[in-house]
Amino acid sequence: MDVVDLLIRFGLGLLVISLVMGVCMYSVLAERKVSSWIQGRVGPNRTTVPLIGAIPILGPFLTRLGIFQPLADGGKFLFKEDVVPAHVHKFYYVLAPIIAFIPALVTISVVPFGQYVDAATGTVKTLILANVDVGILLVFAVASLGVYSIIIAGWASNSKYPFLGGIRASAQMISYELAMTLSVVPVFMWVNAPGTEGTLSLVRVVDAQADWWFVLTQPVAAVVFLIALFAETNRLPFDMPESETDLVSGYHTEYSSFKFGFFFVGEYANMTVGACVTALVFFGGWHPLPFVTWADLAAWTGQAWMTTGVVGALLSIGTFVLKAFFFLFFFIWVRWTVPRFRYDQVMRIGWKGLLPVAIANLIAYALIIAAWDRWVS
Amino acid sequence: MAVKVIERKPLSWAERTYLPQILSGLRITFRNMFKPKVTVEYPEERPPIPVGYRGVPTLVRDPEGREKCVSCQLCEFVCPPKAIRITPGEIPEESQYAHVEKAPKEFEIDMLRCIYCGLCQEVCPEEAIFLQNTYSVTGTSRAEFVNNKQKLYEIGGTLPDKHFKWEKKRRAAEHGNAH
Numbered sequence: 001m002d003v004v005d006l007l008i009r010f011g012l013g014l015l016v017i018s019l020v021m022g023v024c025m026y027s028v029l030a031e032r033k034v035s036s037w038i039q040g041r042v043g044p045n046r047t048t049v050p051l052i053g054a055i056p057i058l059g060p061f062l063t064r065l066g067i068f069q070p071l072a073d074g075g076k077f078l079f080k081e082d083v084v085p086a087h088v089h090k091f092y093y094v095l096a097p098i099i100a101f102i103p104a105l106v107t108i109s110v111v112p113f114g115q116y117v118d119a120a121t122g123t124v125k126t127l128i129l130a131n132v133d134v135g136i137l138l139v140f141a142v143a144s145l146g147v148y149s150i151i152i153a154g155w156a157s158n159s160k161y162p163f164l165g166g167i168r169a170s171a172q173m174i175s176y177e178l179a180m181t182l183s184v185v186p187v188f189m190w191v192n193a194p195g196t197e198g199t200l201s202l203v204r205v206v207d208a209q210a211d212w213w214f215v216l217t218q219p220v221a222a223v224v225f226l227i228a229l230f231a232e233t234n235r236l237p238f239d240m241p242e243s244e245t246d247l248v249s250g251y252h253t254e255y256s257s258f259k260f261g262f263f264f265v266g267e268y269a270n271m272t273v274g275a276c277v278t279a280l281v282f283f284g285g286w287h288p289l290p291f292v293t294w295a296d297l298a299a300w301t302g303q304a305w306m307t308t309g310v311v312g313a314l315l316s317i318g319t320f321v322l323k324a325f326f327f328l329f330f331f332i333w334v335r336w337t338v339p340r341f342r343y344d345q346v347m348r349i350g351w352k353g354l355l356p357v358a359i360a361n362l363i364a365y366a367l368i369i370a371a372w373d374r375w376v377s
Numbered sequence: 378m379a380v381k382v383i384e385r386k387p388l389s390w391a392e393r394t395y396l397p398q399i400l401s402g403l404r405i406t407f408r409n410m411f412k413p414k415v416t417v418e419y420p421e422e423r424p425p426i427p428v429g430y431r432g433v434p435t436l437v438r439d440p441e442g443r444e445k446c447v448s449c450q451l452c453e454f455v456c457p458p459k460a461i462r463i464t465p466g467e468i469p470e471e472s473q474y475a476h477v478e479k480a481p482k483e484f485e486i487d488m489l490r491c492i493y494c495g496l497c498q499e500v501c502p503e504e505a506i507f508l509q510n511t512y513s514v515t516g517t518s519r520a521e522f523v524n525n526k527q528k529l530y531e532i533g534g535t536l537p538d539k540h541f542k543w544e545k546k547r548r549a550a551e552h553g554n555a556h
Contacts, residue, residue: 034410037409037410037411037414038406038409038410039409040409040412040413040414040415040416041414041415041416042414042416042418045418223396333403333406333407334399334403336406337399337402337403337405337406338399338402
């Protein structure tokens with residue numbers, strides 16, 4: 001690996017991280033906008049910037065849409081007073097937001113964004129930062145590090161509400177991780193058919209969904225995964241660590257300014273990755289429709305540009321991003337539909353609901369796939 | 378009264394999974410997104426003020442432009458938070474309204490004390506004080522919140538009046554049968 005290659009990879013990494021950060025910023029805006037629409041309000045529509053806001057029709061339109069609101073929100077986080085309470089454990093107090101932030105960004109490295117055919121060589125290229133074989137395993141492993149940030153934040157804050165929030169969060173995230181991991185096992189059992197090279201890569205999962213999306217063949221696994229994902233990203237109805245009504249603000253009660261911003265952005269980055277993984281594993285990644293891929297479309301219409309080169313890449317990225325955005329929207333949508341569960345209900349759903357269902361699903365699909373491999377294929 | 382006991386049906390299997398209920402909830406919230414918004418974008422858009430609204434108390438003039446208040450001080454006495462302060466004065470002899478005899482020299486309503494109860498309007502025998510539509514009172518100092526006589530007439534304006542009580546009194550006096 002020479003220096004140029006390294007630089008290109010570094011640049012791509014920066015690009016992806018800044019794109020994800022942008023998505024995070026604007027999902028905060030989307031959160032505020034969708035919340036207000038659902039509640040019959042208008043949402044942020046006043047913030048404007050001098051030059052762009054002055055363009056006759058476009059400026060007011062963007063202002064009404066709240067496009068500049070994230071700038072104001074971010075600026076506010078930057079310039080607020082950064083209070084470090086006297087009673088906290090300083091080292092861990094500072095460490096927690098960093099731990100919240102980094103795993104969320106690391107996981108994006110194994111998420112593929114699309115595929116295109118290189119016209120010169122005729123090979124299929126995947127747009128991904130690191131095409132490793134342990135894809136989904138890395139996502140689960142690194143994302144589960146995020147629970148440390150909440151535990152450390154809760155403990156280092158040295159006051160009762162963050163502490164309770166931290167305890168609840170650790171119990172919740174560990175409980176739901178089991179169901180989540182078990183729910184994707186049947187998917188990968190199907191992907192790793194006998195005679196093929198074993199893999200946990202997210203790219204291969206999407207390739208396996210050229211005909212049937214896994215949400216159609218394994219709906220139970222998809223539902224369990226989605227519910228567990230809500231719990232893992234601490235979104236309502238599972239926002240136990242935060243629970244504004246009973247724990248003030250949970251684990252980040254004592255945090256202010258940019259440290260709080262880190263938690264905030266970390267949460268949204270987790271959501272983004274979660275939405276991406278859901279789209280990839282269960283909803284066909286960059287395939288536009290079940291049973292229809294861009295390659296099929298190109299073959300039917302005879303338009304080769306649909307899969308090759310820049311246009312092909314943009315089409316497949318666009319399909320994938322649209323799906324990911326839908327799930328981001330879904331997160332927000334559910335937030336304003338389902339009230340929060342009580343802590344004991346969260347534990348009951350996790351251990352007595354989702355986990356048995358996930359295990360039963362795993363066993364059932366193990367038998368089905370074994371039978372399929374023996375008699376059908 | 379007959380008591381009708383309604384049996385609480387046990388939840389069905391589908392209901393116990395919550396999922397159908399959540400789906401119908403999602404449908405409701407999704408439909409809500411496209412309903413017309415209920416909020417008013419305040420500074421540009423103002424809510425309609427209903428008839429009989431009790432806004433800021435004001436003094437009004439009658440259609441001739443005469444100040445109606447005769448400084449009887451009933452409002453000052455009835456005002457529960459003691460927000461009104463009246464300094465009574467005489468109407469000078471040379472004025473064409475001299476027969477009314479009294480008018481307020483100074484009339485102050487402290488908007489930091491006013492509770493918008495409307496008792497002053499109710500008690501006023503001259504129909505000179507009215508709670509009108511203004512609901513947004515702002516200021517940067519305490520002194521700014523005390524509306525003096527001039528300000529009260531400014532925001533009060535002129536209201537239609539069918540009685541012309543003092544006009545009738547004047548005509549009666551001129552004809553020699555005052556009472």
